[in-house]
Amino acid sequence: MERERTGLFISDDEFSVYVYKKLKSKGMKVYPISFTPCSFVKPRIFQLGDIGDILGYLKKEGIKKLVFVGKVPAEAILGKVHPSSDIFFKGEEPLCGENILKNLADFLKKEDIDVMSLTDVLYDELAEEKLYTDIPLQISEKRDIETGVRFIRNIMKYRAGQSVVVKRGMIVAVEGIEGTDEMIRRAGRYCSDFVVVKMAGRYKDERFDMPVIGPHTIEVLSEAGGSAIAVESGRTIILNSSKIVSLCNKNRITLIGIKGE
Template identity: 25%
Template sequence: MDTLCIVAGEGTLPFSVARNARNQGLAVYVVGFEGTTDPSLEQHVDGLCWIKLGQLGKLISYFKNHEVTRAVFIGRIAHKVVFTDLKLDFKMLQLAMKLKDWRTDSILRLIADEITANGIEVIDSTTFIPELLPKPGILTRCKPDKKQQEDIHFGFYIAKRLAGLDVGQTVVVRKKSVCALEAIEGTNKAILRGGELGKKDVVVVKVSKPNQDMRFDVPVIGEHTIDVLKQANAAVLAIEAYKTILIEPEKVIAKADSYNIALVSADSSAFEFSKYETNGRGV
């Protein structure tokens, strides 16, 4: 039997992956992080091992002991964890010496390469939840007006460049002016800061990175995000089609409609950004 191991962060997505994988006949094990992963996940899988962030050697040993053939990273782990008192084991210390920086992609790709070198395939994190990836379109009954559509277009231009630097994936704009850029503080705090500066009817855009590695750090939107948008007096949330995970889509869409917030899923490849360029450089 093919054996999958879920490297689980916080939230409900690890549960969805576990359920769908088991329905496909896979044995499913979990590696959870103390203080982050929901302990009740253990009731839905074949086994769970608790580790601390930085214990890469223990992670790989668990994979091998359970003959894991594929691993999937799913669930949020806050980026600011790099500033906590991490206890790196010897295996992780060896890898850390190879890091050129401590950006998310740099860390995760190095870890994925080490796991792959030990014979375990790290797969696309959306493999078992394709139904949570929205197609292009306006998902809510509430629709953006013409000026808001222009802000979506401008927001995608800015957000894609921000994401390309692996700094953040969310921008808040109003009247084609940038109110906030996400950094290590995370999406929700960036939205609130942008809402405070933009005053009302801000447009929030959340995108994937250019050449997004779908194995990890795929953008995620849930009901709590919509609550934050309401608090920030946002009028629109635009996300990237096919590359954004909507947790419990029906509930997210219903809540957005109840707050009169338009939820738009857009294909960024359909946008033309040349009008924002100056002498071949970004604004």
């Protein structure tokens, strides 16, 4: 029996490496595709907006399912795109990587190519509502998490960042186009012992860009001086959870899964 052919949209990051290896370990025949080069595998690279080339490749290879784990880089969104890019940028939704991929997925659906939900593909990696580490939350950290949750709920409709840094009730940094790790580094230039809150929110399409933390996130948080990270249960993906918990305990960082909306 021929192995299932699955297209995997990737970028050069920890999450893409993890999912690529996981799908391969399940015996799937994986076809990596991307808008940018990657160091861990050689993907088929497309120019953002070249819908004809993308569709032609998928049909030629007989790919009926796609998994999106990569990000659309900022320079691809804001820079020069292919002349046939209308399908990517249509509609009145805010311009962001998620909406670009959603438009692409809607188009591919009409061509009988389905985009799989990340929560289905990575069910075992979804955060639970619990305290993961040996280090309990301080009262001040609990209050800061509550502040962060309220803030994210208010901004998610604008497709702004999935993460926020809070200390003593003050919003220190909000994730922008640079991503979570750079937001944490930026916050660390102003303070230490801060809290990171990471959520998907009600508007998040589970096929694209779900909140993710991996060992590298914890390493960055430790270097920046953060003391706790709270992630939305059921909608945040935790990569290599045993390694993450070990890193958190070693660096005195609290990791907790919290209830979302």
